[in-house]
Amino acid sequence: MASVAQRVSSRFTGVLSLGVSRGNKSRSYYTYSPEPAQPLPNREPKWTTALEAMQCIKSGDTVFIQGAAATPVELVKAMTEYGKTSGLKGVTVCHMHTEGNAGYTEADCDGIFRSLSFFMAKNVRKAVAEGRSDTIPIFLQDIPKLFHQKIIKPNVALIQVSPPDQHGYCSIGTSVDCVRAALIHSKCIVAQVNPQMPRTFGDSQIHQSHFDFAVKVDVPLPEHGGEPATEVEQKIGSLIAENLVDDGATLQLGIGSIPDAVLAALHDHKDLGIHSEMFAAGTIPLFKSGAITNNKKVIHQGKTIGSFLIGTRALYDFVDNNPSIEMKEVNYVNNTHIISQNPKMTAINSCIEVDLSGQVVADSIGTRMYSGFGGQVDFIRGAAEGFDGKGKPIIALPSTTNKGESKISPFIKQGAGVVTTRAHVHYIVTEHGIASLFGASLRQRAYALINIAHPKHREALEKAAFERLKVMPSP
CATH class of the missing domain: 3.40.1080.20 (Acetyl-CoA hydrolase/transferase C-terminal domain)
Structure with missing residues (x-):
């Protein structure tokens, strides 16, 4: 029992530089759960800017990024900027297919970030071809096992969610895929809170008390399709x-x-x-x-x-x-x-x-x-x-x-x-x-x-x- 409590309480340890306590280390298994839909008592996120929230990333960390239409583009931009200006080194950025500019894979970020794709999108192909980024051949259904079996150990998760409802629940919206598994095992969660993110049903609920930092945006989601077939x-x-x-x-x-x-x-x-x-x-x-x-x-x-x-x-x-x-x-x-x-x-x-x-x-x-x-x-x-x-x-x-x-x-x-x-x-x-x-x-x-x-x-x-x-x- 003690080992489980120690594991799940890890989200509350570490970054204190923004004046946000991650909770009491003495929390027991019965008062804290890594299950995203379970509210955490007496805990709220720090509402801040995207750049300021990136201070939770340290050299050598593994950062998970939510993908597809839910790619938190503003957080990704801030992460890239912070990495270039803060002296970060050796940060692994893992993800499925992401949208938008993957600036962290460019040559000027070599040594700062290294992308690790579970499924590649166009925005990382050049970096993989040139040896600056990696990809894992894996069946889609097996990706959550990478987190549950601790093959990938995320320190920070960057996600995009709908605004909290009257009960404090947000939705991870258009991308559930491997996101829940990554969130359960992440020590720090940064949420891009966007009213343009759909609220979806199923396994998409997460309570805002799980967020360490939250960043308000109001931006359209990435789009694909709509072109006529040949x-x-x-x-x-x-x-x-x-x-x-x-x-x-x-x-x-x-x-x-x-x-x-x-x-x-x-x-x-x-x-x-x-x-x-x-x-x-x-x-x-x-x-x-x-x-x-x-x-x-x-x-x-x-x-x-x-x-x-x-x-x-x-x-x-x-x-x-x-x-x-x-x-x-x-x-x-x-x-x-x-x-x-x-x-x-x-x-x-x-x-x-x-x-x-x-x-x-x-x-x-x-x-x-x-x-x-x-x-x-x-x-x-x-x-x-x-x-x-x-x-x-x-x-x-x-x-x-x-x-x-x-x-x-x-x-x-x-x-x-x-x-x-x-x-x-x-x-x-x-x-x-x-x-x-x-x-x-x-x-x-x-x-x-x-x-x-x-x-x-x-x-x-x-x-x-x-x-x-x-x-x-x-x-």
Whole structure:
């Protein structure tokens, strides 16, 4: 019992330079809990400026940053400025996909900060490629374990929340994912309090008494999406919607324009459900038309389940104070056993490259890291293991790159990493058709994949397949 009390009381020790006591070290297990929704007696945050709050960061610390639409951009700016002017050294900054300028990864911050990504966004790719930042290959559902198993030990957490209600409760809003796990194990919490952050239901509640410092802002959340789909993306979306999505299916849709194109083609469907680590604004018309009801679900019936969001202002307004949507921890949402309980679980994800055996590359372009494992494998396997035997794991991609190179290749590029293995793959979809690979031999896979490649590349792929397999591809 004493060891538990010692662990959870650590949040109250350390920084006193701003005149804020972190509480009484003698607090017992019964009067203090690291559970974010549990109020801490007689404790309130210090309301201060973003720059002043950064004084809690010390050399050698590990700082966790909340991500996606909830990225606390003003706190990140202040952290970067403080690091440059205060003499900080050796600070690890860990995070999932974040938005905005990651100034702490620039060359002038080398030695001050080092980014550690669990899933990379565009803002850290250059730093990773140049060796100033790191990335961890990891399934999305496993990220909370990094904190619970003390592999990552955050000293400071920078988050963004909605303003406290009459009971002192805030919402971590659009990004629950691994945030709760990081908060439970962080010694100091700095909250960017923003009235433009939606209040969401599920696992998103945190009482303001857990904040050491709070900073008021009133700024829009980062936005993505809203652009019209290309003709190729529309074709892929239509193929999936018309051939692979059944009425009553539960959908998982990864990030990007292809999942959005699928949503745009689903208006004539009925009783669809959503169980997805993230979802986009394309779901809103389907909710309003009655195509999405979540009525056929056997768990969380009537509820849309997500873990983080990045989208348009319309999406943020839609989820704000909406009890039909629950944002939950990613180790639950992406748990394969939970996923597999959903009826007709249909997982739709995109990728960078597929070879003729069905190996899927989704996190890298050759040796250059691009993103991460994310939830692709979690949901591809969860759909395949569906309790009802009707799940559909789908990988969708345009047949060519913007430069006209085939995305279906004889071999994956040197240095590229396989995210979804050829044993996991069931359906591959391009604008030229659908390849069903489950139960297919290497010869049959090559034949099916060549038939959905761009016509101008099919002859070369057929020759390459023969050289690799010593037999002509055939059905």
